[in-house]
Amino acid sequence: MSKIKARMSMSVDGFIAGPDASQDNPLGTNGLKLHDWIFDNPKQENSLLQGIRENTGAAIIGYNMYYEAIPHWGGTGPLGDDIPCFVLTSEDKVPENAPAAFTFVTDGIESALEKAQAVAGDKDVWVGGGAYAIQQYIQAQLLDELKLDIVPILLGGGTSMFGELGRFIEVDKLEVRDEPNVTHFTYRFKKA
Amino acid sequence: MRKLIVQMSMSLDGFIAGPNPAPNNPLGDNGLRLHAWYDQPGSHNFGKDVEGDTGAVIMGSVMYYESLPWWHGTGPLGDDVPCFVLTEQSHEPKEAAKVFTFVTEGIEEALRLARAAAGDKDVLINGGANTIQQYIKAGLVDEMYIHVLPLLLGGGTNLFGALGECMPLEKISVHDEKGVTHLTYRFERK
Numbered sequence: 001m002s003k004i005k006a007r008m009s010m011s012v013d014g015f016i017a018g019p020d021a022s023q024d025n026p027l028g029t030n031g032l033k034l035h036d037w038i039f040d041n042p043k044q045e046n047s048l049l050q051g052i053r054e055n056t057g058a059a060i061i062g063y064n065m066y067y068e069a070i071p072h073w074g075g076t077g078p079l080g081d082d083i084p085c086f087v088l089t090s091e092d093k094v095p096e097n098a099p100a101a102f103t104f105v106t107d108g109i110e111s112a113l114e115k116a117q118a119v120a121g122d123k124d125v126w127v128g129g130g131a132y133a134i135q136q137y138i139q140a141q142l143l144d145e146l147k148l149d150i151v152p153i154l155l156g157g158g159t160s161m162f163g164e165l166g167r168f169i170e171v172d173k174l175e176v177r178d179e180p181n182v183t184h185f186t187y188r189f190k191k192a
Numbered sequence: 193m194r195k196l197i198v199q200m201s202m203s204l205d206g207f208i209a210g211p212n213p214a215p216n217n218p219l220g221d222n223g224l225r226l227h228a229w230y231d232q233p234g235s236h237n238f239g240k241d242v243e244g245d246t247g248a249v250i251m252g253s254v255m256y257y258e259s260l261p262w263w264h265g266t267g268p269l270g271d272d273v274p275c276f277v278l279t280e281q282s283h284e285p286k287e288a289a290k291v292f293t294f295v296t297e298g299i300e301e302a303l304r305l306a307r308a309a310a311g312d313k314d315v316l317i318n319g320g321a322n323t324i325q326q327y328i329k330a331g332l333v334d335e336m337y338i339h340v341l342p343l344l345l346g347g348g349t350n351l352f353g354a355l356g357e358c359m360p361l362e363k364i365s366v367h368d369e370k371g372v373t374h375l376t377y378r379f380e381r382k
Contacts, residue, residue: 012338012352012361012375012377013206013351013352013355014205014206014350014352018358029358030358033358033360138344148204150375152360152361152362152363152377153358153359153360153361154328154352154355154358154359154361155358156354156355156356156357156358156359157354157355157356160206161205162204162205162206162344164346164347165205165344165346165347166346166347167344167346168210168221168222168343168344168345168346169343169344169346170342170343170344171204171342171343171344172342173342173368173371173373176366176368176373178363178366180363181363183363183366183375185340185373187204187342
């Protein structure tokens with residue numbers, strides 16, 4: 001059964017990127033430290049990406065993530081060329097040229113999800129980020145599962161994972177797994 | 193011993209109280225849900241571990257005034273654990289239970305007094321968020337016990353806010369139990 005999933009590395013103070021993020025520095029000041037647990041361990045990096053790729057049929061990302069990360073993806077989508085990626089955006093921001101993996105969606109998160117589910121089939125839809133895209137899917141009660149990799153650092157500012165969602169939501173804690181420099185949390189959202 | 197400790201129950205989205213706090217709703221909307229784990233039968237009470245090692249408490253004046261009606265004439269940890277309240281002279285109450293001492297000379301003086309009173313035991317910063325943030329920014333906190341609840345409060349009082357500087361932490365322990373995850377971190381000293 002296809003699920004809608006997100007996964008983010010987050011600081012103890014709730015940030016997924018440090019202050020002053022830009023195209024040159026997409027994770028902001030000190031933000032790369034949130035990903036040390038992945039990149040310090042090449043085996044970890046491979047198995048993580050492989051795991052997501054195996055189970056994912058389509059990705060959805062926000063435009064800011066697309067814009068800031070595109071130079072770093074080497075001409076493919078975030079999960080390679082064979083996993084289609086839908087980018088939430090407005091008409092004035094649709095780029096003239098983009099790698100074939102990307103489709104730009106200008107009529108909202110539900111439309112993007114329908115399109116993503118149509119191509120994903122039985123596989124999962126992965127909401128890749130940024131924070132605002134994930135927040136919108138949480139607010140709309142469309143997200144099924146959220147994995148948070150909490151890193152022992154206070155970033156002191158930047159992009160907040162949850163912001164102020166404006167509603168109370170209870171989640172089921174499915175799993176907590178501790179590793180030396182990160183603690184992995186898996187939560188499931190109750191469907192309305 | 194003699195550590196400066198922070199202990200807080202926090203929602204997954206980083207809040208220690210929900211939106212719309214009021215005198216009859218001091219923890220804000222759904223904020224009481226953050227503390228339901230505390231008396232959960234059959235589970236190890238990490239909160240009581242921390243409190244057993246505490247020789248003195250520090251808190252901010254907002255927390256003092258909001259919580260006072262709930263403490264029934266004693267301090268947050270009873271009558272035996274002295275409690276130092278950070279305040280301005282204009283906010284000092286005329287009368288208070290004798291467990292409370294009001295400190296108007298700032299966070300370092302409050303810590304000095306609390307350490308003197310705590311003897312061999314730890315000093316616990318009881319909150320609120322603003323008081324905790326001041327001690328973290330000043331580099332004075334030794335350890336942090338965070339109890340993470342599987343809830344999104346959606347707004348309210350953020351535990352950390354934007355501290356304005358990056359601080360690495362050392363993860364000491366992770367204890368997961370039904371409905372709550374206890375995380376312990378140590379601050380790296382500069």
